[in-house]
Amino acid sequence: MSTVYLAHDPHFERDVAIKLLPHELLHHPTFRRRFEREAKIVASLDHPAIVPVYDFGEHDGQPFLVMRFMPGGSLADRIKAGPIPLMEVARIITRLATALDEIHLRGIVHRDLKPSNILFDQRDEPYISDFGTAKMVYGDTKLTETGGAVGTPAYMSPEQIQGESNIDNRSDIYSLGVILFEMLAGKHPYESDTPLGLAVKHIFEPVPHILDTNPDLPVGCQAIISRAMAKNREERFPTVSSMAEALAAEVLLTQNPQLLDRSKSFTGSFYRPYLSHYGQMNRRAVWQKWLLRVGVAIGLALLVGAFVWQWQGTKVVAGGNETTRIAIVSTAVSPTTSIIHTPSPSPSTPISSPIPTTTPTPQPTMT
Incomplete structure (x- = not known):
């Protein structure tokens, strides 16, 4: 609900963006209060991934914000060109995660995350902009009327659409999940001719x-998006950084598929941080695949062992020194003890799948 102009600052000889509150909204207390609060919020955050505010004031009764000019365009412009590569998506999300977690720790919910509010500088670094509809979770004053739904319907969380007053950081996580889908797919997850239709979906x-x-895309991307866009906010990622870590882990697996075939990769200090908040769907699939391979390997080893045991027992009987030789075999493999070779799992993740075992049949001895 504001207008942004490109301007030039002659004192510092730099281009800036000037945001103005339109004249038709000057007498609306809610919009004026939002405009003033945006300046104070951004000035207090001072984060490298948030578009900085240089100045704030009024001219002929019209409030204005002077902000850093972003010559790299918006994320919306890039999505129009088609899907964005997974590695680039992970880079963008990772940088924005630090900024969003910072504002969430300060009790602020953005409430209007969307591709057009993610801007890029001349170095191709992404920034979050437009805090005009932000909400102070722990503040004494509100930026919206009680029960009002504020934001862009295409990116609003279910609880935000329904006008719940106690929304928190997980509402922004939902919006970022929608943006993540859009970046990877090149289109919005839901389609409708009206904003109301999108809200219903x-x-x-x-x-x-x-x-x-x-x-x-890797299969794990679906688990990440499903968790970020869960209808129940209790099922979403707890922080934006945990969502970014899951995405970084997916990129890591794409670049290094051998990690899926090495059990030590799941317990090593290098890989553990990437799985600390990983989507449960993908983690379960990876462990099931790993356990299946281990089970098959153990089963083959047991079959070979049983065959060797039987062959040695037969050879002992034929050789005439059966008592001594059979005793040696019985020490190695007791007929009453199952042979189980258990790999070393992660201390925090017990193996619950059954491992096949084989109980050899003892060979008769000659008396």
Whole structure:
């Protein structure tokens, strides 16, 4: 609800962006209060991934904000060109995560995260902008009327659409999940001709499958998006950084597929941070795949061991020194003890899948 102009600052000889509150909204107390609060919020944050405010004031009764000019355009412009590579998406999300977690720690919810509010500088670094609809979770004053739904319907969380007053950081996480889908797919997860139609789909329709739109993506991307866009906010990522870590882990697996075949990769200090908040769907699939391979290997080893045991027992009987030789075999493999070779799992993740065992049949001895 504001207008932004490109201007030039002659004192510092730099281009700036000037944000003005339109004349038709000057007498509306809510919009004026939002405009003033935005300046104070951004000035107090001072984060490298948030568009900085240089100045704030009024001219002929019209409030204005002087901000840093972002010559790299917006994320919306880039999405129009098609899907963005996974590695670049992870880079963008990781940088924005630090800024969003910072504002959330200060009790602020952005409430209007969308591609057009993510801007890039001349070095291709992303920034968060437009805190005009931000909400102070722990503040004494509100920026919106009680029960009002504020934001852009295409990116609003279900609880935000329904006008709940106690929204928190997980509402922004939902919005970022929608943006993540859009970056990877090149289109919005839901389609409708009206804002109301989009709002209804956010509340009732299941999260679309990203692989149906972009089948070249790793399977784990669906788990990340599903968790970020969960209808129940209790099921979402607890922080934006945990969501970024899950995405970084997916990139790591894409670049290093051998990590899936090495049990030590799951317990090593290098890989553990990337799985600390990983989507449960993908983690379960990885462990099941790993346990299946271990189970098959153990089963083959037991079959070979049983065959060797039987062969040695037969050879002992034929050789005439059966008592001594059979005693040696019985010491190595007791007929009453199952042979179980258990790999070293992560201390924090017990192996619950059964491991096949084989109990050899004792060979008769000659008397």
